[in-house]
Amino acid sequence: MNNSVTTNHRSGNNMDSDMKGYIVTGLLALCLLLGLAGQFGSTWLVEETGEDDAVTIISTGLRTSDTEMECNEKNDTAVAECEDFNTDNRQDAKDIDYMEYDDGVISKDLDGAYDACIKDMENAGLITDEACEDLSDDISAGTWGGIILWMGSLSCLACIMMFILPKFEVDLEVLPDNVDMGMSWAGGILTGLAVLAWYVLLPSGDASAGMSVWLTISGSVMGVGAAAVMTFVAEDES
Numbered sequence: 001m002n003n004s005v006t007t008n009h010r011s012g013n014n015m016d017s018d019m020k021g022y023i024v025t026g027l028l029a030l031c032l033l034l035g036l037a038g039q040f041g042s043t044w045l046v047e048e049t050g051e052d053d054a055v056t057i058i059s060t061g062l063r064t065s066d067t068e069m070e071c072n073e074k075n076d077t078a079v080a081e082c083e084d085f086n087t088d089n090r091q092d093a094k095d096i097d098y099m100e101y102d103d104g105v106i107s108k109d110l111d112g113a114y115d116a117c118i119k120d121m122e123n124a125g126l127i128t129d130e131a132c133e134d135l136s137d138d139i140s141a142g143t144w145g146g147i148i149l150w151m152g153s154l155s156c157l158a159c160i161m162m163f164i165l166p167k168f169e170v171d172l173e174v175l176p177d178n179v180d181m182g183m184s185w186a187g188g189i190l191t192g193l194a195v196l197a198w199y200v201l202l203p204s205g206d207a208s209a210g211m212s213v214w215l216t217i218s219g220s221v222m223g224v225g226a227a228a229v230m231t232f233v234a235e236d237e238s
Contacts, residue, residue: 017235025163027226028187032156034219035191039149041212042066044142044198047205053078056085059210062142062149062198065113068105110139137203145198149216152190156223159183181230188223191216 015023038044042061050056053072058065067089071082086104093101098112117132162180165172195216 015233015235020229020233020235021163024184024226024230025160027222027229028156028160028184031187031191031219031223031226032153032160034215034222035149035153035156035194038191038194038212038216038219039146039153041210041215043210044145044212045202045205045207046210047207051078054081058207060110060138060207061212062146063110065108065110065138066105067108110135110142114139134203134205137201141198141201144201145194148190148197149194152187152192152194152220152223155183155190156187159187159226181227184223184227184230188220188225188227191223192220195220 039062042064043059044062045058045060047058047060048055049058050069053075054077055070056067057070058067060066069082069085071078073079082104086101089099089106090101093099093106096116098109098116100107114132114135117129117135121129121132159180162172162175162183195213
């Protein structure tokens with residue numbers, strides 16, 4: 001009788017196998033989606049300059065930088081600044097390959113901007129240029145952050161497929177033991193490491209972390225949570 005009580009108590013601490021799979025898959029799916037949102041997001045860094053009535057907002061992603069100006073419509077001087085900003089940038093976008101203008105937002109490809117900066121520096125006879133160096137650091141940060149983030153997203157996707165494919169009677173017995181557990185840990189940890197690598201490689205500046213950073217960090221938490229459930233929550237075998 002004592003043995004029966006002990007067995008039931010242990011069973012009560014376990015989780016149904018299907019329920020565990022659904023929870024892990026859901027958390028990994030969130031990690032994947034939030035990681036992709038970060039990968040293609042344009043607000044890893046956000047910097048605002050200017051006065052209250054005419055504020056220039058620069059949002060930098062892993063590969064591009066967007067600039068727009070917000071102006072107080074009740075202030076004629078601010079409105080004039082916005083009109084000049086839009087007129088100048090609309091014309092620049094027509095003349096410069098790495099720039100695009102769309103509804104008040106000027107987008108710059110960081111690689112193209114860096115190449116143009118180097119060319120201008122060489123034409124001016126300069127050896128170094130701080131602006132070019134900062135662009136180079138931005139590109140390095142975005143490149144490494146993006147690569148590691150892709151690795152994390154692919155790990156999440158692979159682990160999700162390991163849960164889904166057996167439902168369609170696909171035999172995965174050839175895979176090594178616990179490979180799904182390893183991939184789940186890799187998905188969450190790599191997603192977090194992408195943010196860390198990006199941050200470490202950034203040049204110094206006044207910009208602050210934007211929404212894309214927090215989405216990616218949230219994805220990392222979801223991925224680590226999935227791995228923790230898979231590793232530490234036992235399945236009910238009854």
